[in-house]
Amino acid sequence: MQRNGRTLGSREIERKFLVKSLPEKLKRSRRYLIAQGYLASEPGGRHVRIRKKGKTASLTFKVGRGGAREEREIKLSAKQFAMLWPATTGRRLRKLRHELPWKNVLIEIDIYRGKHAGLVVAEVEFPDRATCRKFKPPSWFGREVTGEKRYSNVRLANE
């Protein structure tokens, strides 16, 4: 992902957790409304997603599942996004994302809207495998769901 200044077209290392309770400081964190939809997704997890995050549109290719996967992303103009968005009908989701700096990492907390309202998920992205392994989840995290298909965004969007 581009937000940490990492190169686009990179390999992600991340873990995903359910969230039991929202921390107090979430009220002061940065947040964005995200609407995303899937143009095509293969059973093995390979897919093409388009997304509007705030006012920024992007198209992202991902391959692989679970803790580490390859990702390539481009920005889309408003016109490019508008042309492709209708193709995602029935394969969309909406969520409110909060970005919470926590120790040496950034936690992204996604509060789902629409048919998945009530689901809250935290994703933590790591610079390397060692940091990933050593990560101690905060007390308000629930069960780890890294790599569980049930909580993949592709699956949630298609349900």
Added chain:
Amino acid sequence: MQRNGRTLGSREIERKFLVKSLPEKLKRSRRYLIAQGYLASEPGGRHVRIRKKGKTASLTFKVGRGGAREEREIKLSAKQFAMLWPATTGRRLRKLRHELPWKNVLIEIDIYRGKHAGLVVAEVEFPDRATCRKFKPPSWFGREVTGEKRYSNVRLANE
């Protein structure tokens, strides 16, 4: 497709044929080198393709198979194309396309390169279903292969 001035984000009506012999006038027709690759493709035919045709890059979403299907296409900048192209490794094909005006339609003749060298296919796109049904193939056309998975570009690229 955009070349005939039709709106992008439209429904295609087309037929596809093998080509037995190349017509003499092909030498004077417009031609482009095409390189294309697939970001993701679903078993039902839904897919996302990126393509360089001459110097123009594009991303195309298609759904459905056979005689009529929905298609949405955007142009890509050289930079956008360069970011996504590596994701198509192992899912690419190259062909030389000739555009041949013939009676009231445009015939596209694709001469495949690389591992499919020897395969020559003609595609004819129609403005409506009536014109499509009435079409009489020229004598140098071979068997009709409209909707045959074996000759779909996705399949050829993945073989």
